[in-house]
Amino acid sequence: MTTVLQHVVRRSILRPFAKSFSSGSPLVDVQVNDKTGVAIVKMGRAPVNGLNTELLGALNDTFDSLEKNKATGMILSSSIPNIYSAGLDISEMYNGTPENLTKFWNTLQSMWINLYSTPLPTVALINGNAPAGGCLLAMSCEYRVMVGSKFVIGLNETQLGLFAPKWFQDTMVSIIGPRQTELALTSGKLFSAQEALKIGLIDELVASEEEALASSDKFFGLFKRIPGYARGQTKNFVRAEVLDWLLKNREHDTKVFLNSIQLPHVQKGLGLYLQSLKKK
Numbered sequence: 587m588t589t590v591l592q593h594v595v596r597r598s599i600l601r602p603f604a605k606s607f608s609s610g611s612p613l614v615d616v617q618v619n620d621k622t623g624v625a626i627v628k629m630g631r632a633p634v635n636g637l638n639t640e641l642l643g644a645l646n647d648t649f650d651s652l653e654k655n656k657a658t659g660m661i662l663s664s665s666i667p668n669i670y671s672a673g674l675d676i677s678e679m680y681n682g683t684p685e686n687l688t689k690f691w692n693t694l695q696s697m698w699i700n701l702y703s704t705p706l707p708t709v710a711l712i713n714g715n716a717p718a719g720g721c722l723l724a725m726s727c728e729y730r731v732m733v734g735s736k737f738v739i740g741l742n743e744t745q746l747g748l749f750a751p752k753w754f755q756d757t758m759v760s761i762i763g764p765r766q767t768e769l770a771l772t773s774g775k776l777f778s779a780q781e782a783l784k785i786g787l788i789d790e791l792v793a794s795e796e797e798a799l800a801s802s803d804k805f806f807g808l809f810k811r812i813p814g815y816a817r818g819q820t821k822n823f824v825r826a827e828v829l830d831w832l833l834k835n836r837e838h839d840t841k842v843f844l845n846s847i848q849l850p851h852v853q854k855g856l857g858l859y860l861q862s863l864k865k866k
């Protein structure tokens with residue numbers, strides 16, 4: 587079922603790229619530069635861009651529409667100060683019915699497949715904390731620019747008594763390699779901006795959003811003279827192994843998620859974690 591918000595997002599980004607515009611959606615704001623065709627997609631689900639089914643669906647629709655409308659590139663960012671995304675919305679995973687959990691997980695899978703495999707050049711403009719699913723979003727883009735040195739990024743799932751699914755892990759391996767991924771994931775490490783830069787989890791650390799946009803322009807500029815098809819196919823080949831695993835194992839992955847997340851001790855842990863976040 588299409589929600590009103592998703593409809594607004596879809597309708598807005600179907601408008602021609604004559605002008606930059608905002609979708610007016612509180613969840614996903616899209617502005618397309620009419621000169622370059624680059625879209626800035628900003629997540630805006632208060633308070634922390636928790637990735638619930640609705641936001642994941644809105645992102646998925648946005649990625650689809652940008653491709654259909656021949657955007658030339660995408661910058662994925664946030665409109666919430668100091669927050670990129672707090673990752674998966676824990677309330678969706680706590681006490682969810684099997685039907686809702688399945689829908690949530692399948693929407694996450696679809697969004698990731700779309701983002702990871704888009705032929706568009708993609709930049710994550712990380713203007714806030716990016717734990718867990720927030721880190722996944724950033725890692726799925728081709729280039730990562732963090733704004734300001736006070737934020738953290740990483741897959742901290744083990745700290746919550748969870749584990750990062752294989753495709754989350756493989757995405758990180760493809761960026762920082764198996765050794766560093768194992769060290770980071772087994773300890774649930776959240777990297778400071780400096781640490782992330784040193785290890786290659788982010789590509790640039792800049793002081794302002796203006797600088798980050800300039801870095802993004804420079805990145806997109808790399809492809810000015812490269813035929814889109816050649817670029818897209820190359821990206822496909824480089825990403826094929828990580829992507830193919832999920833494409834071939836979606837049902838299995840969903841079962842693993844459902845079985846693990848519904849374990850009584852996992853649910854208890856999630857409940858306590860949610861409480862601890864609310865008590866802060």
Ligand SMILES: CC/C=C\C/C=C\C/C=C\CC/C=C/CC(=O)SCCNC(=O)CCNC(=O)[C@H](O)C(C)(C)COP(=O)(O)OP(=O)(O)OC[C@H]1O[C@@H](n2cnc3c(N)ncnc32)[C@H](O)[C@@H]1OP(=O)(O)O
Pocket residue numbers: 633634636669671672673674675676677715717718719720742743746747748749750751842843846847852860863864865866
């Ligand atoms: C044996 C193994 C068993 C099981 C394995 C099970 C499954 C395996 C398969 C899948 C694994 C599932 C994968 C999960 C990936 C994830 O993404 S999990 C989410 C992890 N995220 C985090 O740990 C981040 C938690 N949040 C924070 O650290 C901070 O909130 C943050 C730094 C982002 C922002 O800080 P701040 O600005 O100070 O805000 P607050 O902390 O005050 O938060 C404001 C309100 O937002 C609520 N909130 C925060 N994060 C979340 C969240 N992820 N989901 C839902 N709600 C969140 C917080 O409670 C506050 O709510 P309030 O306003 O008080 O009501």
